[in-house]
Amino acid sequence: MTLLPPTDGLTATTTPAASPTPATRGGPGTAARGRRRWMPRPTVTMAASATVLAVLAIAALFPGLVAPGDPLAIDPSASFQAPSLAHPFGTDESGRDILTRVVHGAGPSLLIGVSATAIGVGLALVFGLLAGLGPRWLDFGTTRLLEVLFAFPGLLFALLFIVVYGPGIVTSTIAVGLSTAPGYARIIRSQVLVARRSPYLEAATVLGRGRAWRITRHLLPNVAATLFVLVTLGIGQSIVWASSLSYLGLGAAPPTAEWGAMLSAGRTYITSFWWMTFFPGLFIVISAVATTLLGRSIQARSRRS
């Protein structure tokens, strides 16, 4: 639900490193950062989260391999069955197998997370580059625009958007993407500003390199590391957020096997049949945690190097 935080949680961790930036390597901040006792060894975390994500990706791309059943096949006579050997995650109100639905739901759910993040980060990149590289007035204008967007709490913005364009999987994805863009844009802008003032870019300017060359050769690779982290952190949060919209009845249409929609459909049965909401919820949390861990361990590693 709180989508902006990852960006801020991130700034906390990236920006200190970023002001000397990962790319400037060996700036004043880096030495202190070498002794992080608290961070689990990146390799372990990274491996674990990457494995989880790989499994989720396989489920998303080839759901039939993992769960051969039909996620939409109803069987009223087998409705509301508790988890058992035949149905490890139980069945839902129409007798559909929840394990099958969770597996087949990985695709649409991750797609929502990925697309929303792509929209958010993509817009943010445009804003951030405009603000960071454009003339002073453009920076001023973009920054003001971001401030205005910031003054709309995320969910509020999404609610307005969905009311205007109607509920559904596409609009809720766009809504989540749009409402996260300002957070990302701020981070990218500050990254661009820092990189722009870095010695090597100044050198490139002195050497008479063209603007386009400077952007593609120096700025983008620099910003890319941050972008990657932003994306990994953002995907999980986008899924969480989209599920909240589903809870409010503004998400995917039934009977789509999408985690948020499954949670929403199961919420009235939660007192009697906990498994209907527990398992889709669990997978939302697992994918959000896995992407976040991956993002953070990459971040920690790049800082260390």
Next chain:
Amino acid sequence: MHRRLTSLLATTAAAALLVGCTAEATPASGDPVTGGTLVYATGDAEPTCLDPHVGGNYPQALIATQYLESLVSKDTDGEVIPWLADSWQVSDDGLSWEFTLKEGVTFTDGTPLTSAAVAANVAHVQDPATASSTGYLALAKVTGVEEVDELTARITLSSPDSGLLDSLSQTWLAIQSPTALERTQEENCEAPVGTGPFMVEAWDRQESVTLSRNDDYSSPPADAAHTGAAYLDGIEWRFIPDSASRYAALQSGTVDVIDNVQPDTIVAAEDDDAIDHIDAPRPGASNRLELNSSVTPFDDILVREAFIRSANVDDAVSSLFFGTAERSYSALSSVETLGVSDESLFEYDPDAANDLLDEAGWTGRDADGYRTKDGETLALTFPVSTNQSIPAEQSLFEQLQSTAAETGFRVDLEPLDLASWYAALGENDYDLVSAPYTKVGADVLRILFDTSGTVPAPSGYFANHAQVKDPEVDALLAQASATSDAGERAELYAEVQQRVLEGFYILPLYDQQNHYLHSTDVQGMRALPTVSTPALYDAWLGR
């Protein structure tokens, strides 16, 4: 009177036993105790105005039943019984009705109940500035009210209306203090003044409405269990939209009564000795799918029948409602005595459905296996109001979607909020729709199936969603409305229903569900036989 009371008590007791409180934890019976505040938690939307004349929806009726009263009521057999009016008389031409009011009744602001009050109320409902819809429609034929004497009001009609008493029994036409009605609409919405057993004390938006006892109460309906003031000191009327929180609140004793109970919760509550269940289906129409006969593919009766035969409703209802809802084969609620039921028309028969579609020319198949005709897929748009259809009902639609797909129908479910849903209907952008309609009496058939019901109101609203445009039906409805002979009326309405059912315009599902759960501490609560709202006048707390 006394005999009626005892028989009523006996039926309530029997109903309570049926409901399944087999092992009473607390000593249930005993003499009513005065005192205590009952906490009622509603899952319906918070009304924007507590005066049910304004607009006129079910959430308003739920709460207004506690402080407003109607001219007449109905008993459990469907007979009209006295309430604020002691007696009534219709003229031979059916164009004027004389109501004699109860003597010595005063509104809670001290204004006496007189014929002038009846006139003021009818005028209030008919005033465009009130923006009444439910009440306004019910009074469509009323031309005015004459004050014959202080306690006699004569209501005059433009044409006979056999459903007038049914209409007047509804809370949306309850009688309010004429003095209070003269206030601004804001003030009246905030705290309407009636003759009821309770009065509005305060309205804390989004939180609760506080109701306190009317100590001078003297006008219970003829089927009430006692006379004099109510037992409860007051009612705290809370708004708890989330169904899981609402039930948890009842279990923990934070609230005493909840409404809008989900089927699985009803079943769970059966195992709880401290909770009782009241099943009170709403009057008027049954819950049904309406097939839009004005556009393809449902302009073809073969396709309509094919869809109905392809939908496996029985399995879906029994699995989703756990036996708390009974399958309906009628256009009317089971509480309507004039309802006609025909099971044979709605049997699940996929083979017959396939034959019908072949006959109708939908013989092609697309890549997904859906039927096609002239390159057009057999697709049905089905806007679903997430506000009006409970989750179990939405799941039911998913199951119908799945069984209809086996015959080659592609049903596109579109969950919409209320405003978008009405917009979709207004633009005739639907093939299937489920829209509840609560009204007392068989006259609801006129609203749902008369050709005039396909003409949208200025706001775009219309009620004949199946778009039945059958001159025969219109004529029968007009006759039924005009006749004063009860037997003839019943026959005419039966004929209307048979035509509608045989035209495959609707697929009946079950009664409009209306369940209350209450703590066994609450005794003597019942649902009003008119619109099935909770009546707490006879209720008392046994804790």
Next chain:
Amino acid sequence: MAGSLTPTAHPTARPGGAGRPRTRLPALRWLLLRLGGAVFVVWAVATVTFFAIRLIPGDPAEAIVGGPGSQASDEALAEARADYGLDQPLPVQYLQYLGRLLRGDLGRSYALRDDVTTVIGENVGGTLTLAVASLALASVIALALAVWSARGGRAAGAVTSLLEIVAAAVPHFWLAISLILLFSSTLGWLPPVSVPGPLGLVLPVVTLALPLSGFLGQVMRESLLTALSSPFVLAARARGEGDSGVFWRHALRHAAIPAIGLAGWAFGALISGAVVVETIFARPGIGRSLLSAVQGRDVPLVTGIVISVAIVYMIVTTLTDLADRLVDPRLREEAR
């Protein structure tokens, strides 16, 4: 609030500061710029909302006369339009709206038939109580986690890190319903819906605070560790101050700075969360009003709430920036 997390990134992303690194900014000029920026933001938010909401399909007059599906007559609709000035051309409506806004008049709610300022006034208390209590609880949890991870060694670091990430990944409504099931339905310790008194506040506050503490915890721990290895801590140690003295007196205070900077963001997150939490726990508040206003197309109430939220947001961020400048002298004295 991204930029305010660290002193170095500070001036670049500061609202009101022109965005470029600048030299010495006198306090008064800084404040005036901030206020100007805030007024601009509120105006822009009001304008965007005013026009965006007119894109919503459906006739606003219908919302006035009884909501969707009303069977109101033409006269009633026309009267409603005239009453609310909806029969005027759009630019006129916009100017009237701005004029009212300047006088602090947010208009009348269509659905509630009451002044928007009154409606907000009645509901703001509930949301603020919830938000402040949640923010306090979240800070306590986050601080505890940060301290534990800083002092508890490697294993504690790994565990707290995972706890924070999991907490931040849990959807509010899922958490809320799980808490109700556990503490109300099963254990019967706490009321599942709002009741008068502090007891009814427990579950909603915990629901809002847990995910927030996950985010705050990550930030606090980071800055705490940075502070612990910074020169001034080393200097303090060199002066002979004890370990715990250094920790509590210097490092912890330093670690609070980024958390203060997050207040603006946290406020937005809490308002978003309040929409869900207030609905589930049946608490009166701004979040729930907003949801019903949006669903009921109650234009004045939606715009009123959005503007109020924006104003409070601007106040919060200005105050936190001010606090930053007071707590962290470098912001006053040094320009990047």
